[in-house]
Amino acid sequence: MLEITGDSVFKIRSYHRAAQVVANYPYHLRDIYEKDPKLLDKIPGIGKSLMGKIIEILDTGDCKKHLQLVKQIKPGLLDIMKLRGIGPKKTKLFHDELSIDSVAKLKSAAKRGLIRELSGMGEKSESEVLKSIESYGRLKARIPMYEALDIAEEIISYMKKSDAVSKVEYAGSLRRRLETVGDVDILACGDKPEEIIKYFCDFPFISHIESRGNTKTTVILENGMQVDLRVVSKDDFGAALYYFTGSKAHNITTRKIAQKMGLKINEYGVFKGNKKIICRTEEDVFKAINLPYIIPEMREDTGETDFIKPIEISDIKGELHSHSDWSDGENTITEMAETAKKTGYEFIAITDHSASLKIAHGLDKTRLEAQIKEIETLNKKIEGIKILTGAEVDILRDGSLDLPDSILKKLDIVIASVHTYFRLTREEQTARIIKAISNPFVKIIGHPTGKLIGMREAYDIDLVKVMEAAKKHNVAIELNCNPKRLDLSAEHLRMAKDMGVMISLGTDSHGTSQLSYIKYGIFMARRGWLEKKNILNTMDYASILSSKHHE
DNA sequence: GCCGTTTTCGGCCCGACTGTTTTCAGTCG
Secondary structure: OHHHHOOOHHHHHHHHHHHHHHHHOOOOHHHHHHHOHHHHHHOOOOOHHHHHHHHHHHHHOOOHHHHHHHHHOOHHHHHHHOOOOOOHHHHHHHHHHHOOOOHHHHHHHHHOOOHHHOOOOOHHHHHHHHHHHHHHOOOOOOEEHHHHHHHHHHHHHHHHOOOOOOEEEEOHHHHOOOOEEOEEEEEEEOOOHHHHHHHHHOOOOEEEEEEEOOOEEEEEEOOOOEEEEEEEOHHHHHHHHHHHHOOHHHHHHHHHHHHHOOOEEEOOEEEEOOEEEOOOOHHHHHHHOOOOOOOHHHOOOOOOOOOOOEOOHHHOOEEOOEOOOOOOOOOOHHHHHHHHHHHOOOEEEOOEEEOOOHHHOOEOHHHHHHHHHHHHHHHHHOOOOEEEOEEEEEEOOOOOEOOOHHHHOOOOEEEEEOOOOOOOOHHHHHHHHHHHHOOOOOOEEOOOOOOEOOOEOOOOOOHHHHHHHHHHHOOEEEEEOOOOOOEOOHHHHHHHHHHOOOEEEEOOEOOHHHHHHHHHHHHHHHHOOOEHHHEHHHOOHHHHHHOOOOO
């Protein structure tokens, strides 16, 4: 709204940055405020004025400045501003000159040929306005990262078939491994950029070409996904990859750091006056500005300039959450174990559902005892992999578990998970899970917030209290690696790390092919700044089993 | 509106593409 009123661009930038900081902040500001208002002062990008407004919102539910803007700016103007190619200036122009305050009025004005009469507008602009309105509803919202990854990999392998392309990679939020992605950014290099652009525009699944220049083009795929291609020379590839990976806020911060050193960063390299420091790789960029290499997953401008050694997939020693055909899995225990062995794992825990989950053919005490015997036999038969016994036991409504302690204590790995009653109050849900955590045989809390990306919200739960309890009882919290879950989120993983809570990466595999979901878990763990020491299944199984002493 | 190993005032990341323009504004990432 400030953009429409034409307020200072710097003020507007401050609001944007502050909003992003708050949105990505792992804690509820209210919790911090209630604990100790002074802690709020440490939040970067939020100064005296914005803090005053935040406190006003916490106290009263809104702030005067916002209420005043809402009164002043008609809501339809905000809808107009969401249209592609239309920003605050054009929105204001339409409103001031033609009293347009809704998308419907804009459409009718464009159809009557009124838009082309405005200064700075023409026939082309007018038809662009209509096109934007047309495409607005059809354009896909953000899609889950794993879907975008599939699309990007397909485009990359297509691009590699062209002789003109010497190097190609995806960048943007996909490379930073956000849970959901709004578009796909592709970076390519080669000596004949026109040829690369032409080849790209022949990619079979393109619906239309949005813009096409000498070094950059934007297309929309048939599924509604936007794909941007940028072409640079070989010498600039590292600088360009760094630049197009973002995030924007991260880039601004590192550019400021460079500025203080008398340097300038852009997508062509790092510059000292007119002298160019060539950056063929991202490492060259970091070296030029004297920073340690920061992995893409951490480039969110949340303080990522200190060196840490992030987790890598090779650090993972085994699977801690998997299902067999004893419950709702597709494969036998043997097949699961053989695949885990091929993956290079030392162990795999079979953690089938418990009986109350009837739809999954969950195991009761008797069947679980039979499974324990079966695994004992298999461990003698199969070499090179240790199968751990286990269960993903249901947390019942009152926080008690769906299997008796007498059987839980015989298991290597007990995961406790919520599969029912998602709509309890925050207090009830929190107390329920904390009660499960306090069971002496529970080792891991599975998919702790229950969210399904783009499908189901997390249930209402106080994760700070849950993690405090987990810390106290030496229970690990799961990062569920199923790409539709990715539960916990990166912000909460960072919170867990700060609180000293152990994280367990579990694929929740319901078939051998899903064991590879560990890669998505690694993406998220890296976004959460996790290191080897923060993750349960980087240890050997003997250490994992002794990591919680049965009481 | 934020921020400070030049600074509490005066800066604030940087460039491509488009359309409407005789040199640039608006939008986007």
